[in-house]
Amino acid sequence: MSGFFARRPPNQPGLAVFLNAGDPPLPVLADVMRMLDDCRVDCLELAVPFPDSVTDGPVIRRSARRALAEGVGLDEVLDFLGEVLPRLRHLKVALLADWGHTVRGLTVPGFVRRVADSGVDGLLVHGLPPRLRADCLEAAREAGVPMVATCYTASASAVKAAAAESATAYLYLVAHYGRSGGGLAADDRELAATLAALRKTTAGRAAAGRTTAVPIAVGFGVRSRADIALLHGLGADAAVVGSAGVARIERALTEGTDAVEEFHTFVHTLSPYSTRY
Incomplete structure (x- = not known):
């Protein structure tokens, strides 16, 4: 299985948390990341901040505005990651970059090479035009950057x-349509069926020798330890x-x-094994 979430025992669900780079400010974020690493949180989805995401609710939109006000863009994020990532032992980082705000205007291979040079563990390109998907996947393969692919429970088959075919880091299943910040509103039976079908596809890829099996992570409305346990029970x-x-x-x-202590307290409410070592 992909290195994301692979160190968890089978009876313990993996945990990914999302933050905008620059919120909190980068020096504090470095301390947050070291805390997450000490707590053995599996993954940080770290966004290069971009404004007015159509899929995000007011909490993440305000966060992006604060980060942008700090002057944080792609250059600052990649430089920051180049300094912080070599010090991490457990935490993996998946970089989220928006096509329209961050990537457009750069060549796809050039952008992917810069991401690879930062040492990031995975890449998710938000809003990537379908016509460029194959080019992005090929550039990532050549640069050795694992890709996060996304789909919705209600997406077409x-x-x-x-x-499921294109994910090489992990597959991010969005539980339901709407904007972030609400509750976990997915239909349990539909979500379980979707997870089973995606698992069959990823297992088929591995059996055919095209790639290793990739984990499936579910998000959108996940707020508590009970939500995480429910998703794990459904097959995530x-x-x-x-x-x-x-x-x-x-x-x-x-x-x-203290933002570090506040976030540490929150993480511990999600995962009893996420305590400082």
Whole structure:
């Protein structure tokens, strides 16, 4: 299986958390990442901030605006990762970059090579035009950058199959349509059936020798340990927690408290094994 979430025992779901680079400011974010590494959180989805995402609710939109106000863009994020990643022992980082705000205007191979040079563990390109998908996957393969692919529970079968075929880091299954920040509103039976079908496709790829099996992470509305346990019981390898954690960062910044300790407390509510070593 892909290195993402592979170190978890089978009875423990993997955990990914989302943050915008620059919220909290990069020096504090470095401390947050070291804390997540100490806590053996599996994955940080780290976004190069971009404004007015159509899939994000107000919490993540405010976070992106704060990060952009800090002057954080692609150059700053890649330089930051080049310094922080070599010090991590467990935490893997998947970089999320928006096509329209961050990538467009660059050549796809050039962008992917810069990402590879940062040492990042995976890449998700948000809003990538379908006509460029093959070029991006080929550039990632040549640069050795594992790709995160996405689909929705309600996506057409062909879209789900294409996502399962192209994922080399992990497959991110979005539980339901809408904007981030709500609850876990997916239909349990539909979600379980989707996970089973995606698992069959990824297992088939591995059996055919085209790639190793990739884990499936489910996100959108995941807010609690109970949500994570539910998803694991339905067949997910991991859960992705976004708005609920970003809200804790926002609270710390607003109240002037320690963002690292605030986020550590939040992570511990999600996973009993996420305690500092």
